[in-house]
Amino acid sequence: MNYILFDGPSRNNLLPFTFTRPVADIRVGILTIREKWERFLDTTTTTVTEDYLLDKYPMVEMDDNVMINASYLPNLELVEMIRDLAENQVIFQDEDVIAFYTKEAQDNINFETFEALEFSGDTIKIENTWDIFSKNGEAIQEDFNLITKDRSSQHIPASNNCIAPENIFIEEGATLEFTTLNASKGPIYIAKDAEIMEGSLIRGPLALCEAAVIKMGAKIYGPTTIGPSSKVGGEITNSVIFENSNKGHEGYLGNSVIGEWCNLGADTNNSNLKNNYAEVRLWDYQTEGFARTGLQFCGLMMGDHSKCGINTMFNTGTVVGVSANIFGSGFPRNFIPSFSWGGSNGFTTYLTKKAFEVAEVVMSRRKIKFTDIDKAILEHIFEETKQYRRE
Template identity: 55%
Template sequence: MDSILLFDDPAIRGSLLPFAFTRPVADFRVGILKISEKWEKITGKSISYLTQDYLQKKFPRAKGKAMAVNAAWLPDAESWGLIENLKEDQALFFGKILLASYIGETEKNLDAVKEKKTIQLEKSPSLLLKTWNIFQFNGEEIRKDFALITKGRKSEPITDPYTKVYSAENIFIEKGATIRAAILNAENGPIYIGKNTEIQEGSIIRGPFALCDHSTINMGAKLRGDTTVGPHCKVGGEVSNSVIFGYSNKGHEGFLGNSVIGEWCNLGADTNTSNLKNNYAPVKLWDYTKGGFANTGLQFCGLMMGDHSKCGINTMFNTGTVIGVGANIFGDGFPRNFIASFAWGGASGFSTFQFSKFEETAKAVMGRRGLELTAEELEILQTIFELSKNYRIWEKSS
């Protein structure tokens, strides 16, 4: 077996929108690493993807026979041992959820597992079944990834005399990181500081926490536990139990809690998210598979923001708000709890963010990071624009 093929389970993928609009499930970041990176490090095998047709070009599938593994499965040290000895006529399940099976080079799906011998996994695996699982599982995933990444390695030293550290043995710093007059408290969980990162003066960070490569924590920021800041981000203000996938900014004051932010997002100054209802009732969240709101069973749940979405200064988001891809939110008051992809507006109403205008913005934003919006990525976004038309109800009424 040369490679692992991480497949999007059609029974799960819809519940992971809007983040699964722009990437395979294996490309989600939970903890320090993406799911694909976890499998790659644990197995030592090359990774490829079996995903939606419109995503497959950007996330290619390797040639040849492969072990197909459910991309929603967050692996641990035991996971590889459970599947590496599977025979070609066997399929590993947990209940009705397919976890792993061999797939032939010409097979486009895993329908053939119906003919295979079923092996049931008795121990419950860690499965990403809902968007809120991303922040729910994040603290534990940081711990697992921290152990995986740092095993047998030595951290760079903290040389700044004005930085205060608690439980230094739980802190790992990569080369090129700069830390000035910060407080790092790793008593409750590890703190990982990636390559070429910057933690500016007055920042307070509690573990478990991950700051991925080339990201910056701005002056005076307060980063609570179970939080991941992905690569190439700038973050300030107060953040608690949230995951920012990468290439996004929350540079100013304002609270972000129990939330997931995709790539190429920007939260304007003093943007605040509510993560707790005034009556302490369980939070309801938009469910793309149902076309309506569903009870999460969670008391704390904030904002789910898809890739390339932005909000203006002083934006206020209600508890349990879901924003699709490429939306632009601004204005007074609380916008609705579900905002469709490529929406333009706020509490006073929405129109459509015309694709040509969106494209101009996306190119400008990516250009600031020295990156180009590729033809491949543009085609993906155009497909999402078409797929999401049914959610833009104002287009039907106008």
């Protein structure tokens, strides 16, 4: 069977992270949504996403296709129901399409001709940016169970101080000495070639992904994910950092999501609670206004390739687009459009030529090429987000 993950109606609610990737390639828990589905289905998947992303994330369509809404995270009950789908059957939950089996081209789908099946089980759905951190604890536990089933952890070095070591799993090649690991509140997963430096204080749930680094004396608690090859230090609570990003120094990050190729300068801090304890509102790209989150704690949402200088301060519920560069004293406004350059005193347009020069240098340091496809994606985002910038 050919399985295809589609973005679905939540795609725009997940901007700015879905400017540069399909919904399926968002990381929540230990794995990306795509990696979760591929483990459960034991096969590769492709994607239905925005046209400008197709060169990087192509779709492969065959005679028999099962389409899956990438906002839904897999579990055994849901996967079994999807595997049992027959042609022209569709799985709903409430009014949402979760999956369907078709031999028709995607432009010809008419669900009125399908047999509707109701999924009544529980599953995690990622439909807003804040779900990425607020549902991260549950997702870490699910991924931990999936990855570690019937496997044995590497030995925990004796220099480490551990609580609930049965909830700690260390992959081959990981290094850690003289740390404190408390897994009594949730599992701690340390991936291949990851490193936790001396003096770090860790309370699970934690997902430290492949080749990621926690620097000396860091304090990390609340369900937190550090993506592959990312480096972090200072204080972090209940946040998700995608791959290849850095928060390498002191400063506080809480209830936040940081995209790929981001860098937070030394002593960058974000607020995650309003002074009046009111509900946090976040910028909504669909309504072009600030949307209710239902949350009292909500910090920083930063899109790919964005960076900030030392001592940057972000207000509660700040959304930063793609490839923004923020610096200077004071609080910048709590919606910073893509390709913005500046700070609390105002912003100008960060021209693509300069942004591309930085991206090429940053990516080459990780031995990754900044391709013409990457440029085309960022150029599209630059044009699409012009309306938000003051030229």
